[in-house]
Amino acid sequence: xxxIPTQTSKHQLSFSGNGSEFFGILFSNxxxxxxxxxxxxxxxxxxxxxxxxxxxxIDGSNFSFSGTGKEMFRGFIKSVLIFGxxxxxxxxxxxxxxxxxxxxxxxxxxxxxxLIFPMxxxxxxxxxxxxxxxxxxxxxxxxxxxxxxxxxxxxxxxTIITLGIYGPWMQVNLRKYIFENARFGSAQxxxxxxxxxxxxxxxxxxxxxxITVFIYFYWYVKNIxxxxxNNSKIVLDGTEYxxxxxxxxxxxxxxxxxxxxxxxxxxxxxxxxxxxQTRVIMENIQISGELDLNKLTQAEETISDGTGEAMSxxxxxxxxx
Amino acid sequence: MENIFNANYFDGISSSKKNALVEPxxxxxxxxxxxxxxxxxxxxxxxxxxxxEAYSSKEKLVFLYNSKxxxxxxxxxxxxxxxxxxxxHYNKITKEHFSDSIARKGSLLILLLVSVVSLGFLFYWKGLxxxxxxxxxxxxxxxxxxxxxxxxxxxxSSEEIDTTKTNTLQLFFNxxxxxxxxxxxxxxxxxxxxxxxxxxxxxxxxxxxxxxKLTKPSQLAALLGHEYAHVYYRHSMRGMIxxxxxxxxxxxxxxxxxxxxxxxxxxxxxFRQLTFSREFEVExxxxxxxxxxxxxxxxxGLKELLQILKEQQETTSSxxxxxxxxxxxxxxxxxxxxxxxxxxxxxxxxxxPKLQSLFNSLIEETVY
Numbered sequence: 001x002x003x004i005p006t007q008t009s010k011h012q013l014s015f016s017g018n019g020s021e022f023f024g025i026l027f028s029n030x031x032x033x034x035x036x037x038x039x040x041x042x043x044x045x046x047x048x049x050x051x052x053x054x055x056x057x058i059d060g061s062n063f064s065f066s067g068t069g070k071e072m073f074r075g076f077i078k079s080v081l082i083f084g085x086x087x088x089x090x091x092x093x094x095x096x097x098x099x100x101x102x103x104x105x106x107x108x109x110x111x112x113x114x115l116i117f118p119m120x121x122x123x124x125x126x127x128x129x130x131x132x133x134x135x136x137x138x139x140x141x142x143x144x145x146x147x148x149x150x151x152x153x154x155x156x157x158x159t160i161i162t163l164g165i166y167g168p169w170m171q172v173n174l175r176k177y178i179f180e181n182a183r184f185g186s187a188q189x190x191x192x193x194x195x196x197x198x199x200x201x202x203x204x205x206x207x208x209x210x211i212t213v214f215i216y217f218y219w220y221v222k223n224i225x226x227x228x229x230n231n232s233k234i235v236l237d238g239t240e241y242x243x244x245x246x247x248x249x250x251x252x253x254x255x256x257x258x259x260x261x262x263x264x265x266x267x268x269x270x271x272x273x274x275x276x277q278t279r280v281i282m283e284n285i286q287i288s289g290e291l292d293l294n295k296l297t298q299a300e301e302t303i304s305d306g307t308g309e310a311m312s313x314x315x316x317x318x319x320x321x
Numbered sequence: 322m323e324n325i326f327n328a329n330y331f332d333g334i335s336s337s338k339k340n341a342l343v344e345p346x347x348x349x350x351x352x353x354x355x356x357x358x359x360x361x362x363x364x365x366x367x368x369x370x371x372x373x374e375a376y377s378s379k380e381k382l383v384f385l386y387n388s389k390x391x392x393x394x395x396x397x398x399x400x401x402x403x404x405x406x407x408x409x410h411y412n413k414i415t416k417e418h419f420s421d422s423i424a425r426k427g428s429l430l431i432l433l434l435v436s437v438v439s440l441g442f443l444f445y446w447k448g449l450x451x452x453x454x455x456x457x458x459x460x461x462x463x464x465x466x467x468x469x470x471x472x473x474x475x476x477x478s479s480e481e482i483d484t485t486k487t488n489t490l491q492l493f494f495n496x497x498x499x500x501x502x503x504x505x506x507x508x509x510x511x512x513x514x515x516x517x518x519x520x521x522x523x524x525x526x527x528x529x530x531x532x533x534k535l536t537k538p539s540q541l542a543a544l545l546g547h548e549y550a551h552v553y554y555r556h557s558m559r560g561m562i563x564x565x566x567x568x569x570x571x572x573x574x575x576x577x578x579x580x581x582x583x584x585x586x587x588x589x590x591x592f593r594q595l596t597f598s599r600e601f602e603v604e605x606x607x608x609x610x611x612x613x614x615x616x617x618x619x620x621x622g623l624k625e626l627l628q629i630l631k632e633q634q635e636t637t638s639s640x641x642x643x644x645x646x647x648x649x650x651x652x653x654x655x656x657x658x659x660x661x662x663x664x665x666x667x668x669x670x671x672x673x674p675k676l677q678s679l680f681n682s683l684i685e686e687t688v689y
Contacts, residue, residue: 016378024424031433047420053381061329061338061395062383064374131570136333137391141375185336225474296336317540 010244011291013280015061017055020271022216025051028273042076043069044077053132056282059293067131079120086112115167118152119136119145121178129182137185137296143178170193179232185296190240193231201227218249218256225252229285236296241289325549326398330354333390346406350384351395355687364392373414375421385416411531453563457555462522462573465558469522473508476526481511483529486683490527493679497542499549499612509683515633517544519559520552534629538680539613546609547623552571553608556601606656610663618673624660631657 029044051064086109093105122145127137144315155170172195179191205220229245255277262270330352340403344351352364366386373382382401393538405414419656423430486509491667494500494507505523515530525548535541550559613620 017376021424024430025421027430027434028420028423031423031437034437043420051376054374055378061331062377062381063501064383064385064393135338136331136391137336231374293336294337299335 011287013282013285014057015279017275019275022275023271042072046072048069061135064133065131112299118149122148137298138201140183143181168198172198185232185299187236187296218252221252222249231304241287241291244286245284326396328394328396329454333392370670371414449566450563453566454559456561457562469520469524472520473524483509483511486498489679489682494545498616519548523552529665539619540626540675542613542618543622544628546612547605550605550608619662627657
């Protein structure tokens with residue numbers, strides 16, 4: 001039994017999962033997915049997310065995830081229909097050799113294709129956060145989809161015309177929008193990272209990686225992770241508390257070696273690598289200041305749309321929160 | 322008092338942690354909650370609305386209550402589970418989802434692994450060829466034609482066709498009467514290479530290197546019979562589909578759908594070096610001989626052809642140069658023996674002077 005103080009100057013995230021349990025889950029996920037020819041996949045995904053959430057905690061309590069396979073499955077069907085429909089239209093129009101129809105179908109497809117990314121990100125965030133909670137207090141995402149689409153497309157456009165140089169500013173702007181629209185009961189979030197800072201870190205980092213023939217890579221990854229986390233804050237009752245990341249380059253190195261082991265063992269060690277990674281990252285994140293986690297109050301109603309989550313899955317977008 | 326357990330209670334309205342005592346009973350769980358001043362409140366949770374969080378650890382159980390707002394209990398005594406199971410049978414709460422039982426039980430895992438792997442193998446070994454054949458046989462002819470024509474143009478674009486001899490060879494083939502009129506085109510390639518192959522849709526390509534090793538028309542007839550049998554049985558199409566299906570199955574495991582495209586490309590290139598399975602070869606040998614017999618040609622030709630090639634392999638193996646034909650059409654003693662056993666009495670075969678003269682003009686030396 002743990003002694004749980006109500007106030008400390010630093011709250012530490014914890015992770016209690018272990019590799020063999022996770023292996024069992026991923027393995028049974030894989031078997032059932034194969035046996036059901038993929039049908040089981042939404043349920044498998046829910047289990048994986050649940051395991052990681054319910055083993056992550058702070059201040060003696062763990063997070064909860066209340067998403068269901070059914071919701072995920074419905075979302076999956078919807079996203080298949082949207083994407084598949086646009087694609088089918090494209091193919092049908094091309095087979096019909098009707099030029100106007102083909103052009104229209106191409107435009108529709110491009111339209112869907114371009115919009116799918118921001119829509120999937122938005123939808124995933126809305127779904128995942130609404131299904132996440134801590135001590136009964138729900139998370140939420142207050143972002144507006146039109147605003148986000150405009151922001152997203154604008155940022156991409158700027159990145160393209162500057163041949164990628166604008167990239168770090170884009171990352172920062174998107175991250176800021178998303179993070180600051182997340183809610184945790186009565187708490188809010190702030191992101192104070194600057195594009196210029198990320199730009200300098202990235203450029204210097206990549207240069208050093210080249211010069212040191214890749215050895216610097218692990219410090220580079222650490223710097224980027226710390227940039228994101230150390231510039232994040234949680235705001236409760238008017239006071240700001242900063243997140244801190246104490247991860248080391250050695251940790252990053254060990255994590256990548258673990259994944260390499262996963263590759264060598266033809267995937268068998270990957271669940272262990274994932275658990276190791278989650279534990280190392282979580283246990284290196286702290287919240288500084290006298291944040292009283294007893295003081296959060298409930299704010300949000302839940303929504304029931306799993307489409308966004310399934311769509312981002314289709315496109316393999318990984319959001320590191 | 323073994324019935325009462327310590328826990329932390331959360332009311333779903335704020336995140337504040339309250340101490341609580343939990344007492345499981347027959348239809349309900351009685352919860353006594355202490356606030357910060359020590360005042361007590363009581364809650365009763367009915368069993369049918371309680372849910373246990375799946376991955377709460379052995380040291381801490383989490384019970385959720387289906388109320389608005391959702392209340393939560395974090396119980397630090399795992400003994401409550403055995404109490405519940407022994408005395409109250411809260412099956413809905415304590416029952417494990419079947420996938421978690423699978424996850425937990427190591428032996429079940431191994432058993433499932435073995436059965437999945439063997440099912441996979443079985444499917445790959447038997448199911449896939451079966452399905453591949455079904456698909457290949459149901460492909461429209463036009464598809465095969467187009468595919469074959471495409472492959473032929475790309476393969477032959479880098480080769481020099483002997484147009485005169487190609488015409489002669491075509492006449493020779495037509496005279497054999499194996500195939501319905503105008504369904505097969507044969508080509509003769511000017512090259513030292515000792516090879517011949519068939520493409521989907523009815524194209525047969527023969528290289529001069531191989532042609533010049535033959536001594537009798539019946540041997541050429543055997544070669545063409547063998548190649549035509551490949552066309553007849555759509556072996557190349559079936560082989561290609563089986564190959565792609567294999568790549569597809571593997572890419573499902575590794576989650577790489579791009580592999581199918583890669584497989585298609587790989588296959589187009591492999592037409593020069595098709596790895597025909599032994600079954601296909603035996604099938605082609607036998608059908609080829611059948612064609613020959615039906616048209617009254619001396620079917621010793623196949624055996625002789627195979628022997629010529631075998632000698633060729635033996636004499637050139639010292640130069641480490643295996644005739645290409647042999648690397649793609651594995652020559653085993655069995656094939657020769659098989660060919661021998663199927664030879665009918667030569668009295669049923671007749672000399673065909675037209676074939677002989679066409680053959681003579683084919684093996685007329687062209688100066689290189």
